[in-house]
Amino acid sequence: MEALFIFIAKSSGLLMLFYFAYYFLLRKDTFFNSNRWFLLAGLISSIVLPLIIYTKIVWVDPTPVASFSQFTNYPQMNAPQSVAIESFTINWDYVMFAVYVIGFIAFLIKFGIDFYSLNLVLKGKKVQQQADFKFVDINENIAPFSYFDYIVYNSSMYSASELENIVEHEKVHSEQNHTIDVLISRVFCVLFWFNPIMWLYKKAILQNLEFIADSEAAKKISDKKAYQYTLLKITTHESCVAITNHFYQSLIKKRIVMLNKNQSKKWNYLKFYAIIPALVAFVLIFQIETIAQEKKEIKEVSEKKQEIDIYKIKKSTTDQELKEITEKLKQNHNVEVVISEVKRNSDNELTAIKVDIEQGTGEAQTIQIEGNNPIKSCGIIVTTDNGRKKINVVTDGAIDKPIVIENRTFETKVTQSNDVAGLAPTPPTPPTPPAFPTGPMPTPPVPDLSGLPKPPTPPVNHNDKAAMKKFEKEMADFEKKMEAFEPDMSAYEKEVDEIMEKRSAIFDKEMEKYEIAMESFNSDMEKYNQYMEQQYGANSQQYRTDMKLYDVNMKQHAQEMKQYEKEMKQREKEMKQQEKEMKNREKKSKQS
Structure with a gap:
């Protein structure tokens, strides 16, 4: 119990150290991506560093033991006997642990409810796939947000230009996997729910993610002022999903200030190194455990060689x-x-x-x-x-x-044996594993997929009837071309399967012979080891030398088997890669 409380105290102290370093040194600089990794490093350090303990042993002289005669010189007196009186006491360690567990469970349930709320928002909604993003247009009055590759918004609430600004912002969140940062910060809030610094730390992470998205989105948007007006248009919404990246936050003013701030000078990067002396001091003060051991007389024993x-x-x-x-x-x-x-x-x-x-x-x-x-x-x-x-x-x-x-x-x-007395027989040699049969493979119909028909690009505005009609016609032509290509691909796959089946049959027979040879080798090696142990003894130099040789042979055998498995997986991977690329091309065409 005490160890748990010490771990929590050390972790909380490291969180405070990183947060104050960010707040006083880094938050006003425009190194947003560097700040992101700094804050994540703080969370990881708060968990890892308290677990790393260096043990330092200090040798002390043995404590002299008092002889019995030292105690016999004193007159014996009848000492009064004390009677222990039982009383009720509260174990505050258990009380604090119980409070911590209750809070932990409560915030864990809240975390689960947030996931459920997100599922309700996405459930049953039409998803539109474009490139690596999944766009979901909803009817609820919910702040636009991103969750991994999902970008969710209510298009009826914004103009076309405003919606473009919002989408560019959320694309940055999705491309840089900001959802992972949000989830990690929420997990730490569950673990350290009692620490107010952790909640400020989470707020700093979310705020910095918004700075990153604003900075990157502004580079892609021609009208920077229009982007800022979009930030100012709506500052409150009916609700938002807690475990996602929100377009609208309660830090609109700070975001606009950061958008118009000049790039920080490079020498400001030195501020990131200010945390290193503090971490070194933490390790030296808290993570070095000194153990005192009594010196013992060491007698030199000459070992016969x-x-x-x-x-x-x-x-x-x-x-x-x-x-x-x-x-x-x-x-x-x-x-x-x-x-x-x-x-x-x-x-x-x-x-x-x-x-x-x-x-x-x-x-x-x-x-x-x-x-x-x-x-x-x-x-x-x-x-x-x-x-x-x-x-x-x-x-x-x-x-x-x-x-x-x-x-x-x-x-x-x-001697009357077949071996020379005292002379070791030659150790058996392990058999060599068979190699998988190789040879030329049939050429695929389209080796580099460059000859495959390319699916048409859907129009941005789905309400444009002329554009949609043209897109449907192009899709029909694309599907016809793909259908014409399928017979050649099927014939190629069948030919490859037949070749691989024949080679696998040959290889399986060779592997059966190899396994029999390995059983014979293991049997011979066991006899050889018994002979060597009886002849020289397990501690002899010759026995150890031969056993090392045996270990080398067995390691070589293990490496050969691993290489074989690696080659088999590589062949299987190559075969699946072409099939996967074909399916992905067909899947993208259907999704479009």
Whole structure:
């Protein structure tokens, strides 16, 4: 509960900060569009900034704990026991919260009633579509207003020139989406209904929107004075819709003053930056939370680090690769390795090899494999544990008994598995997803729609019988041309559908094969992970390296699948785009 009240208090403070900055610094300037974004930024900041908290930790010395002997030196006395008396108290936090909720619900209901009133005004009215605007001519004595792309007015109340001025004004509201600003300000009034600054803030937003519309409309109207007379003609109406942009407001005088005011100088833009120091001060004062923590003794624990380096020798290892192995062992681990008695079969596969290993400490090891068949995998493992190196030679079981050479000691490991002990098998490789079949597509009847017939433009004055008759004749010709074009378009769509169905069938079969391959890959990968975890342990360097490789492969697979989905959506979008453009052209012709 306390956190909610703190949030409301901080938000209200930010609203006051932005409002006073606008009122004292910006409201008399002609930067109307910049003022619009400044006021909206104030609303957003009042919600976002109180949620951003920076935590600062201050380390303090631990508080000494008093020993038991400190308390035993005092004589014990019989202290009188106090009896708690229950009394009724009012929790003012709950009272204030209840008041806030009641007000919130009341204004939310009022908001809903305004939407209902707007729906009653528009319900059942004839809508005339012209370009991006929807004009609604009503009989009620309601102030002209705009609501998104709707422009509503009573044409019987104004002359043709006055109506033109009104429409130009409302078009600016519609084109610049001023309805969004109105709705946002109303939502904030519902949230902060108790704050009088919020209602002044909303009034400033609506006033600035009118300045914007007046300024832009005056640029398009040749007679600027006539526009001002239109503002003065009617200053009161029977009613208006609350959640819309009204042509007539109770600030006619201010609007006329702003229309005739000279453009503000560019250096006045510096006033917008005056809010930045105040916001920084707000964050530094209210949004930094200091937390005190006691210092703790930190004991250094030396963590054992174990590194494993593997040099694998397979039947396909070349003489050059054997040479590189000896050089790397000498360079990386100061280990002398001599490879001799190398024999190969007709396929250039190793059938016999002898490996002598000698460390700087004098310890030596030897592994020797002989036979007529290709050797199984063998190798050299160098384990570094806290700077101490341990070297092992391993084989797949080609040695039947240990070998003693002269007086040197050596160690040989023999395993019966298919993998070299301590040597990781090669991780499985994920399959490559199939690509969607591509190829040439049929050429549309009208590639760029420039060859389509263009619908005629309706006359401005619908009471002009001659103009309306001409328009009806042009519409009839346009509809005939569109009907003649439809068979070619239908044939093109059918041809494209057939091609895409065939390609989709081929791709679906390839995807089935790919899914089976992925299941096999996942199964192999699971076995590989189990082997690596048993062989090295989950904390070993080799296991972590292989798991990173697996993650890279799976991320690559996910990226490939996303790319595939993106390509499919793009193809579908391209197909729908032509169909949409055709339908829009036909729809506009019908609406006209």
